[in-house]
Amino acid sequence: MTIHKPTRYPVITCAYGVKGHAWAAGHHTGTDFQGQFGDPVFAVAGGEIIHSGRMHGWGLAYGVHVIIESEGVVQGKLQTLYAHLAHVNLDVVGKGKVKAGDIIGYIGASGNAPTGPHLHLEMRVSPFLYDNKTIDPESVLKLAKPALPIKKVGPKKK
Numbered sequence: 001m002t003i004h005k006p007t008r009y010p011v012i013t014c015a016y017g018v019k020g021h022a023w024a025a026g027h028h029t030g031t032d033f034q035g036q037f038g039d040p041v042f043a044v045a046g047g048e049i050i051h052s053g054r055m056h057g058w059g060l061a062y063g064v065h066v067i068i069e070s071e072g073v074v075q076g077k078l079q080t081l082y083a084h085l086a087h088v089n090l091d092v093v094g095k096g097k098v099k100a101g102d103i104i105g106y107i108g109a110s111g112n113a114p115t116g117p118h119l120h121l122e123m124r125v126s127p128f129l130y131d132n133k134t135i136d137p138e139s140v141l142k143l144a145k146p147a148l149p150i151k152k153v154g155p156k157k158k
């Protein structure tokens with residue numbers, strides 16, 4: 001299973017698990033990547049598109065978001081959410097299945113994105129029993145061979 005970087009020059013500005021009252025869960029449930037409005041967002045892993053658009057999916061706070069379900073990445077199924085998009089790349093996402101590295105959308109600040117344009121990447125593993133069944137996306141990105149060129153700035157996980 002190929003693991004692709006989510007943005008062209010991945011820089012993490014807020015790691016998974018950082019505590020704060022800004023988040024309903026009390027901590028950051030995904031990983032934020034720096035980006036300019038309109039920068040491409042790549043599928044980290046290939047799989048089936050199970051949601052795209054603003055409504056439903058995992059909630060309005062995520063704005064325009066895409067969810068991809070992948071098998072063979074982790075034990076069980078993996079759902080990856082790409083949130084706050086400016087818009088979805090319908091030519092690709094409309095096909096219902098994507099490969100790692102496909103451009104699935106473009107960075108924006110839709111939904112609850114007070115820090116401005118960025119990609120919020122969130123991952124959940126099966127069984128999808130609870131909304132907070134998230135894992136640290138960095139643990140999946142670390143599986144890439146060769147290692148992805150990811151830089152980190154901003155608050156560290158406490």
Ligand SMILES: [Zn+2]
Binds near residue numbers: 030031121
């Ligand atoms: Zn975030």
